[in-house]
Amino acid sequence: MPDLELTSTLSSADLSDPLYYLRNFHTLVAWVRDHHADLLHAWEREQIGQLLALPTPSQALLVRMLMRRGEQFRVSRLIYDEVGSTVDALAPLIEQGWVESDPELDCESLCRLLTRDEMIKTLDRDLVHLSTSMTKATIAEQLQASHGTLSRRLAEWAPGLDDQLLQLNCSALFNRLQLMFFGNLTQDLSAFVLTELGYNRFEPVAFSKHSRAFCSREEVDTYLSLHAAREALEMEQPLTEIVEQLPQLALNSSWLERRCSRLMFELGRSAERAGEYDLALSLYNQSRHPEAQQRAFRVLEHSHPCLDSYSALLDALEQSERPSEREALARIERRMSRALGLQSKTHLRRPTLPRLNLDLASPGPVEASVARHLNRADAPVFFVENGLINGLFALLCWPALYAPLPGAFFNPFQAAPADLNSNDFVNRRHSLFEEALSSLATGEYKESILERRRNKVGTACPFINWQLLGEELVSLALECIPARHLELFFRRLLEDIPAHRSGLPDLIQFFPRGVDGKTTPGYRLIEVKGPGDRLQDHQRRWLEYCMDRGIEVSVCYLRWQQLDSH
Structure with a gap:
């Protein structure tokens, strides 16, 4: 790739500098x-x-x-040694309109800004x-x-309070700058600080x-609109009003399209739960979320079970390529065919999974209790769930995951490539994988895996839980899990990363000295189910995949x- 720069050239400010946060802000703005200068209006560039x-x-105070929560502040709460006189620093901010002095505020804001004692006294x-x-x-x-x-000024609400209220007028501009830098609104200037302190480490990608x-x-506008709609959904605003706010533009950005599809899917789920089936169906049909089609047929099953919807379901079943979707659609087909008085076209054929029944005396955490019971000095048991296989996969395929491809990385605070969940993620990196x-x-x-674990430990990666992925666990896994099994695990991950990253068995038991008369190291995977719990579809698919390929699995x-009360 031409014209590459290492992200490490964009460094955090020295925390010994009292104005470190301002230096970081300058870095972000620059x-x-x-x-992104071409994505800013002329008046925005002038404001900057x-x-x-x-x-x-004044810059430091702003x-x-x-960096603080909310947009209204009391002057008495804005005291910073490195700023000096708050009143002097405020004057230019008020004069230029960055901050408004003495705005009106409603009851809710008033109660948020005052303490109980202040409310009683003032x-x-x-x-x-x-x-x-x-x-x-x-x-x-x-x-x-x-x-x-009712909205009033602070002095009218609390005439006995000797303070001044301020209103930020530039949050929208700063949110836009922050979004264009990070590519999301979940990260903020604290990312610089956490990185400088060593709490966060990110892979330097060219x-x-x-x-x-x-x-x-x-x-950018589309992202902000989607973010506002998601906040409205979380605040349980009327669904029809939220849907009306959704952007109508055709999306040329694949990751924005995925974000929009995910939001439409979540809105559809809310509409479905509320019994608004027509709205739910409309949203599912517009969404490209992996589960949108099966949810649409669930809605049809409950609201419009007819021959036309059944015929469409059979077409979807024939065209479906994802095992999880085929399984869900087949389940709907069996129910819908019964409701319509038809002969089912699909049949549930599930192998019997190896079963381990266990009675323990002391109630406690389910997985930990089973792990303690099965653990032996010569056959240690670890609670790993999805962490081990995902972690080994990431350590082996690190160069592919962090390849500097267009559209994958655009700032130095990314734990994962932006296209990780896209349909072409693996194909774009096929040769590297x-x-x-x-x-x-x-x-x-x-x-390679052991060395990369030593070198990368602590580096943010969506596949790795570093607290889990200790050196003992990794070493035992590499000793006891055959390479051909690792390849089977990894290739299934690559088939559908978003779907297959979860559902792996809870426990792994290693046999470094062999088992059943064999001296070759071995292992087994154990899914644990407590009283009343049952296997989820994605868990069963992993277990069946392993069993079909000779990997020892069982369900405990x-x-x-x-306890005897007598």
């Missing part, structure tokens, strides 16, 4: 101006220039406010009748009941100076012994 021309204390007695024994929640309820959405999360301003898997045939993989059904 990066956006260099890489004005911001960077402010006196340093960034401090941007609130206008004509507004609310207070007792010194009242809790803050009771005062808030009384204010809300009496005044609803990428072009032209690499970026968004190619047009419309894509094959190169990594080829080492399984030569025996080189063991040292745990029961707690009844």
Whole structure:
């Protein structure tokens, strides 16, 4: 790839500098101006220039406010040694409109900004009748009941309070800058600090100076619209109103399309649960989420079971390529055919999985209890669930996962490539994955995995839980799991990474000295089910996959012994 730069050139500020957060803010803004200037309006670029021309204390105070929760602040709560006089630092911010002085606020905001004692001592007695024994929640309820959405200035609400209220007016611009830098709104300036402190480590990936999360301003706007719709869903606003807010633009960005499809799917699930079947069906049909089609047929099953929907279901079954989807659609087909009085076209043929029944005396954590019971000095048991196979896969295929491909990485704080869950993720890196898997045939993989674990430990990776993936576990796994089994595990992961990263058995038991008269090291995988628990579809598929290929698996059904009351 031409014109590559290492992300390590974008460093965090030294935390010994009292203004480290301002330096990090400057880094973020400069990066956006260099890489995304064409996605900013002229007035936004002008605003950024004005911001960077402010006196340093004013910039520092503004960034401090941007880093805090909310948009309204009391001056008395904005005291920072490195800023100096808050009043002096505020003057340019108020003059240029970055901050508004003395805005109106409603009851909810008032109660959030004042303490209980302040409410009792300073609130206008004509507004609310207070007792010194009242809790803050009771005062808030009384204010809300009496005044609803009334908005007043702080001095009118609390004439006895000697303070000034401020309102941030630039959150939207900063959110846009932050989004264009990180490619999401979950990360913020704290990412710089956590990295500098060593709490977060990210793989340094080379990428072009032209690499970026968004190619047009419309894509940024779309992301912000989707984010607002998701927040509205979490706040349980009316579904029809949320749907009306969804962007209508055609999406040329695959990762934005996936984000939109996931949101439509979640909205569809909410509509389905609420019995709004027509809306749910419409949303599922617009979504490309992997489970959208099967949910659409579930809705048809409950709301419109007819020959037309049954015929469409049979067509979907014939065209489906994903085992999990075929299984779900087949289950719907059997139910719908019965409801329509038809002969089912599908049949459930499931092999009998090896079963281990276990009675234990002391109730406790299910997996840990079984692991302790089965553990032996010569056959240790580890609770690994999805962590071991995923972790070994990532350590072996690290160069493929962090390949500097276009659209994969665009800032130095990414734990995973942006296209990880895309349909073409594996195909784009096919040769790199094959190169990594080829080492399984030569025996080189063991040292590669061990060395990479030593070198990469602590580096953020979506496949790895470093606390779980200790050196003892990795060494035992490489000793006891044959290379051909690792390849089987890894190739199934590569078939469908989003679907196959979960569902692996809970426990692994190693036999370093062999088992059943064999001296060759071995292992077995154990799925644990407590009282009343049952196998999930994705768990059963992993177990059946392993059993079909000669990998020893079993399902342990745990029961707690009844203590004799006599």
